[in-house]
Amino acid sequence: PPAHSRSDWIGPPDEHSNLRPVIFYAPPGESALERRLREARQEAQASNQRFWARHNRAFRQEKEEFIYSRLKAKGLEMRDESGQKATLNAEEMADFYKDFLSKNLKKHLQYNRDWYKRNFRITFLMGQVALVRALRWLRRRKKNVE
Amino acid sequence: MSATRSCRPPRALAGLFLWHLRNTGTQQIPCRFVHLHHVASNRLITFQYFNFLKRMYVTRCTKDLSQRAKPKSDSIVSPFHELQQLDQEKKVVLKISPVSPVHQSWSEMSSRNELREMKSAAETDDSVIPVGAESKEDRQWKEMKLRLDDLPGILARLSKIKLTALVVSTASAGFAMAPVPFELTRFLLASLGTGLASCAANSINQFFEVPFDSNMNRTKNRPLVRGQISPLLAVCFAASCGIPGIALLTLGVNPLTGALGAFNIFLYTCCYTPLKRMSIANTWVGAVVGAIPPIMGWTAATGSLDAGALLLGGILYSWQFPHFNALSWGLREDYSRGGYCMMSVTHPGLCRRVALRHCLALIGLSAVAPVLNITTWTFPVISLPINLYISYLGFRFYRDADRSSSRKLFFCSLWHLPMLLLVMFTCKKSVLEKEDKGDLAGGSHEIAMEIRLP
Numbered sequence: 001p002p003a004h005s006r007s008d009w010i011g012p013p014d015e016h017s018n019l020r021p022v023i024f025y026a027p028p029g030e031s032a033l034e035r036r037l038r039e040a041r042q043e044a045q046a047s048n049q050r051f052w053a054r055h056n057r058a059f060r061q062e063k064e065e066f067i068y069s070r071l072k073a074k075g076l077e078m079r080d081e082s083g084q085k086a087t088l089n090a091e092e093m094a095d096f097y098k099d100f101l102s103k104n105l106k107k108h109l110q111y112n113r114d115w116y117k118r119n120f121r122i123t124f125l126m127g128q129v130a131l132v133r134a135l136r137w138l139r140r141r142k143k144n145v146e
Numbered sequence: 147m148s149a150t151r152s153c154r155p156p157r158a159l160a161g162l163f164l165w166h167l168r169n170t171g172t173q174q175i176p177c178r179f180v181h182l183h184h185v186a187s188n189r190l191i192t193f194q195y196f197n198f199l200k201r202m203y204v205t206r207c208t209k210d211l212s213q214r215a216k217p218k219s220d221s222i223v224s225p226f227h228e229l230q231q232l233d234q235e236k237k238v239v240l241k242i243s244p245v246s247p248v249h250q251s252w253s254e255m256s257s258r259n260e261l262r263e264m265k266s267a268a269e270t271d272d273s274v275i276p277v278g279a280e281s282k283e284d285r286q287w288k289e290m291k292l293r294l295d296d297l298p299g300i301l302a303r304l305s306k307i308k309l310t311a312l313v314v315s316t317a318s319a320g321f322a323m324a325p326v327p328f329e330l331t332r333f334l335l336a337s338l339g340t341g342l343a344s345c346a347a348n349s350i351n352q353f354f355e356v357p358f359d360s361n362m363n364r365t366k367n368r369p370l371v372r373g374q375i376s377p378l379l380a381v382c383f384a385a386s387c388g389i390p391g392i393a394l395l396t397l398g399v400n401p402l403t404g405a406l407g408a409f410n411i412f413l414y415t416c417c418y419t420p421l422k423r424m425s426i427a428n429t430w431v432g433a434v435v436g437a438i439p440p441i442m443g444w445t446a447a448t449g450s451l452d453a454g455a456l457l458l459g460g461i462l463y464s465w466q467f468p469h470f471n472a473l474s475w476g477l478r479e480d481y482s483r484g485g486y487c488m489m490s491v492t493h494p495g496l497c498r499r500v501a502l503r504h505c506l507a508l509i510g511l512s513a514v515a516p517v518l519n520i521t522t523w524t525f526p527v528i529s530l531p532i533n534l535y536i537s538y539l540g541f542r543f544y545r546d547a548d549r550s551s552s553r554k555l556f557f558c559s560l561w562h563l564p565m566l567l568l569v570m571f572t573c574k575k576s577v578l579e580k581e582d583k584g585d586l587a588g589g590s591h592e593i594a595m596e597i598r599l600p
């Protein structure tokens with residue numbers, strides 16, 4: 001985002017976590033409430049990023065390992081004659097998906113709880129900030145009118 | 147004129163220019179030319195960078211073009227190789243600035259920007275996507291500012307307007323099937339209320355699911371995921387749809403419908419959405435969510451929960467299973483990675499069995515309709531072919547369990563339901579029992595006498 005910009009900027013999805021990073025704008029006259037909001041959002045972003053990057057990486061890795069082990073069991077190589085990467089069909093992959101999901105269920109439950117809490121908190125703070133700003137604006141207008 | 151406002155030439159000196167382009171064609175042209183001029187005069191450096199510029203220029207200026215990014219100044223560090231690259235690029239860029247003496251003033255600023263450019267250029271090159279303006283725009287940094295022009299589109303996507311339309315149509319089917327004379331205002335109020343309630347529920351659902359939606363291909367272009375709207379706004383929108391919607395239903399139609407609407411919102415947002423990540427029971431809850439709108443339509447018309455309402459709900463409940471199970475069959479990878487507990491992933495056999503079971507149940511339920519005096523006996527007869535067809539596809543899905551059979555079943559379910567409801571309506575038992583089914587469409591509107599059928 002340009003240096004003079006006064007708003008937040010959101011970027012393309014991160015290649016590991018698929019989440020879009022946000023660069024938050026900290027205005028010079030930022031109130032304590034606004035700072036709390038920004039920090040909460042930054043923290044949530046960081047936490048989400050960590051979780052999903054690690055999770056997706058683990059998924060890809062385990063998927064590779066699974067494909068490799070299955071192909072070996074079938075007596076095939078990772079790449080066939082034409083140099084194409086050998087893949088398993090959907091039915092064979094289904095075992096892996098089932099396994100992966102059940103292994104990670106607890107992790108997801110924990111993350112869900114975390115995410116919901118963060119999401120509510122951030123939205124609530126947003127509401128507070130918006131309210132404060134609206135009141136400020138109204139007060140300013142009243143002052144201008146007088 | 148908004149064109150000049152959006153172009154803002156004097157301010158946009160540094161590096162690549164952001165133009166808050168509006169959607170209209172006329173305003174794009176002047177901006178494009180200025181853009182081109184600046185691009186040409188910047189005669190920049192690496193081929194990659196120039197390529198990147200070219201790509202940006204070629205990008206459709208339908209949405210706001212925004213590229214330049216300051217390297218992330220805050221503590222969030224992406225876990226990739228950026229850091230080393232940044233150092234290299236810095237060196238390269240510093241050499242460049244003297245080359246373009248004309249724009250000396252912005253060269254320091256642009257040096258930082260180029261950093262980002264080259265990195266993203268490198269990234270985009272790695273990911274080689276030659277076509278699709280959308281994917282190009284995807285790779286750009288966008289300002290998180292709400293544009294009023296985009297708002298209707300954004301809200302439409304937030305409220306899943308197409309799904310809402312389908313939900314409203316099932317509710318209207320429920321209304322139409324009720325054995326009472328047709329009242330237009332009531333019908334419109336009920337439809338509107340149901341639509342608003344559905345918008346609210348969908349918005350809250352998206353509000354809850356942002357990181358998960360980002361990770362699944364099907365949902366990664368949703369407004370909250372892309373940052374086009376803030377979570378606060380999404381919640382406010384949901385509240386401003388849901389509260390009037392439920393109020394409309396409660397006060398304008400009847401309290402029972404309002405209660406059902408509120409219950410459905412609750413069921414969808416607070417039960418189904420969290421449950422999706424906890425247990426496969428979510429599918430059954432979701433089926434109930436889908437079954438409630440026709441019941442709401444019926445209660446809107448009659449004011450009471452009759453057997454007819456429950457039957458209609460039952461038909462929709464059963465329909466949800468082949469529809470959803472077939473859909474979820476092709477999404478197993480995404481569900482597994484995203485952490486969604488779906489039958490197709492954890493209990494594939496059950497998934498297919500349930501789909502088949504409910505296809506057959508549809509046949510049974512259609513046969514019950516005349517017994518409850520909702521339709522004449524022609525209904526099960528006429529609907530038998532389509533019910534048999536979907537059951538056949540359900541059976542194929544059960545037996546073959548592959549992508550093609552799941553897709554066939556899914557697409558069949560998409561036309562099966564409207565057709566079934568249409569046939570049901572044409573076979574609706576008239577309020578005046580003597581009348582035969584041919585007259586019904588007109589008859590139910592004109593009849594003054596209401597005989598409430600059991």
